[in-house]
Amino acid sequence: MTWTVESVADELLACEAQRRDREPFTDEWADMSLAQAYAVQDETLARRLRRGETLTGVKLGLTSRAKQERMHVSQPFVAWLTDDMILPAGLPVRASRFIHPRVEPEIVFVMGRDLAGPGISAATAMAAVEWILAGAEVIDSRYRNFRFRAPDVIADNASSGAYVTGGVSLRPDQIDVGAEAVSVEVDGQIVDSATGAAILGHPGEALALAANQLAERGLAIKAGQIVLTGGITDAYPVPAGAKLAFHFARLGDIHILGGE
Amino acid sequence: MVRTPEGGNLTRLEGIAGALSGAYSSKQPVRPPIETDPSLTIDDAYAIQLLQVDAWLAGGAVVKGYKVGLTSKAMQNQLGVDQPDFGHLTAAMFHLDHTPIDTAQFLQPKVEPEIAFVLGRELAGPGVNVAEAIRAVDFVLPSLELIDSRVADWKIGIVDTISDNASSGGVILGSKPTRLADVDLTKVGCNLVIDSQIVATGAGSAVLGSPLNALVWLANTLGARGISFKPGDVILPGSVTAAQVVRAGSVAQASFANLGSVTAVFA
Numbered sequence: 436m437t438w439t440v441e442s443v444a445d446e447l448l449a450c451e452a453q454r455r456d457r458e459p460f461t462d463e464w465a466d467m468s469l470a471q472a473y474a475v476q477d478e479t480l481a482r483r484l485r486r487g488e489t490l491t492g493v494k495l496g497l498t499s500r501a502k503q504e505r506m507h508v509s510q511p512f513v514a515w516l517t518d519d520m521i522l523p524a525g526l527p528v529r530a531s532r533f534i535h536p537r538v539e540p541e542i543v544f545v546m547g548r549d550l551a552g553p554g555i556s557a558a559t560a561m562a563a564v565e566w567i568l569a570g571a572e573v574i575d576s577r578y579r580n581f582r583f584r585a586p587d588v589i590a591d592n593a594s595s596g597a598y599v600t601g602g603v604s605l606r607p608d609q610i611d612v613g614a615e616a617v618s619v620e621v622d623g624q625i626v627d628s629a630t631g632a633a634i635l636g637h638p639g640e641a642l643a644l645a646a647n648q649l650a651e652r653g654l655a656i657k658a659g660q661i662v663l664t665g666g667i668t669d670a671y672p673v674p675a676g677a678k679l680a681f682h683f684a685r686l687g688d689i690h691i692l693g694g695e
Numbered sequence: 696m697v698r699t700p701e702g703g704n705l706t707r708l709e710g711i712a713g714a715l716s717g718a719y720s721s722k723q724p725v726r727p728p729i730e731t732d733p734s735l736t737i738d739d740a741y742a743i744q745l746l747q748v749d750a751w752l753a754g755g756a757v758v759k760g761y762k763v764g765l766t767s768k769a770m771q772n773q774l775g776v777d778q779p780d781f782g783h784l785t786a787a788m789f790h791l792d793h794t795p796i797d798t799a800q801f802l803q804p805k806v807e808p809e810i811a812f813v814l815g816r817e818l819a820g821p822g823v824n825v826a827e828a829i830r831a832v833d834f835v836l837p838s839l840e841l842i843d844s845r846v847a848d849w850k851i852g853i854v855d856t857i858s859d860n861a862s863s864g865g866v867i868l869g870s871k872p873t874r875l876a877d878v879d880l881t882k883v884g885c886n887l888v889i890d891s892q893i894v895a896t897g898a899g900s901a902v903l904g905s906p907l908n909a910l911v912w913l914a915n916t917l918g919a920r921g922i923s924f925k926p927g928d929v930i931l932p933g934s935v936t937a938a939q940v941v942r943a944g945s946v947a948q949a950s951f952a953n954l955g956s957v958t959a960v961f962a
Contacts, residue, residue, distance in 0.1 A: 614952040615952075616896075616897075616898035616899075616952065618901070624904065625768070625900045625904045627768070627901070628897040628898035628899075629897055630886055630898070631884075632886045632893045633893075633896045636893055682900070684879075684883075684898070684952065
């Protein structure tokens with residue numbers, strides 16, 4: 436079959452609704468461009484908004500070198516967050532809602548001012564940030580075994596699933612997020628750790644990249660929106676019964692329970 | 696003291712110890728000991744390590760501390776083990792911050808950022824708990840451990856690395872002491888920069904959940920062998936990140952939140 440932006444958007448939203456995975460579109464649509472992939476992303480967002488969801492912010496995907504190497508995709512990219520993806524703290528990640536959810540720790544920004552590229556640097560990006568929080572993102576690719584190429588994952592809204600934020604908010608002048616450490620605990624044992632520097636050297640660089648990438652499509656990050664800057668460590672599976680925790684040095688702890 | 700191997704067993708272990716010792720001077724790495732002798736046990740491996748240490752001591756070397764290895768889940772999974780190992784640090788293995796190190800003395804060096812313990816009093820296991828370990832620590836220092844393998848291509852299993860002094864190469868200590876009361880070691884973040892690129896990051900918790908757990912494990916493991924820590928001993932508890940390759944010309948810097956930094960210059 437011949438895929439179009441519209442039919443790929445249909446299929447991705449259907450996969451999400453039916454919790455069904457599939458092979459990447461680039462297997463059949465080998466020359467899908469990044470521009471077409473972002474068009475799919477924007478189309479799925481438009482449909483989410485039409486069905487009543489609210490845009491809450493943007494997320495970045497594959498901002499750490501470890502994730503880029505793991506996924507064989509060499510550049511970071513942006514995607515959309517809506518209120519349907521908010522996971523209130525304390526609620527489990529329910530297996531019945533996702534296909535194959537994995538959870539990763541992130542540095543989260545709440546924007547105090549609009550941020551519109553081009554020409555945004557990490558310095559000017561951080562000046563637009565009002566609050567910094569710890570976050571956990573549930574990622575859930577619509578592609579079987581997370582096998583995809585860059586256009587596939589961009590079209591799939593960067594594997595968006597859900598997100599939860601921590602209970603500590605700090606101002607940008609109160610913390611160096613490049614030095615902020617996080618430890619990943621699975622069933623009580625520490626299995627991984629990293630610092631905010633894993634995100635392009637500093638999460639402010641990821642925020643600048645998001646603003647500049649969005650500007651190429653005439654879009655901007657708005658005051659009050661949230662920005663998930665990308666997984667600091669690998670993402671960890673969260674099957675029913677799994678007890679995950681992310682311990683941040685200064686931004687507090689986030690506990691995630693895998694539910695049925 | 697460690698059990699001394701008997702008779703033919705001793706000859707067998709001496710042969711492997713001699714081959715590993717020879718690699719230090721020849722700079723020619725050897726086959727994995729476990730391939731040379733598949734019957735080797737972990738006890739045999741420590742005996743091989745101690746044969747080499749005894750020879751170094753006979754030649755005038757002085758033990759200044761110990762290192763703990765295989766302390767991260769990732770490394771333990773990679774080698775299929777569920778416990779750490781240890782090696783000896785001699786005086787000659789210590790190098791200075793910001794001061795060129797002759798890279799040619801190593802075979803295939805890598806660096807690992809670590810939070811080094813410096814002991815203020817004797818600590819003797821077995822039976823040591825975390826409280827006693829904390830009381831024995833004078834201060835911690837930022838450090839880079841220089842690991843190296845006398846086994847070709849780092850093709851090591853648990854027996855191979857223990858036989859090879861736990862793949863020790865050297866240590867570079869930073870110069871800012873911090874008291875344990877002033878820092879939560881599990882939450883100390885570390886950024887490892889090599890040649891101006893951030894190549895790895897991590898937190899103190901990567902070391903067995905807490906670097907103090909490694910200190911307790913080593914005190915009790917050495918205690919069972921009749922060895923105790925002395926004031927001034929330096930204990931490297933294990934790496935905060937994955938090890939990273941260095942070569943002549945590399946500059947490696949580990950920057951620890953609240954603990955300062957340490958820089959190794961490879962000439």
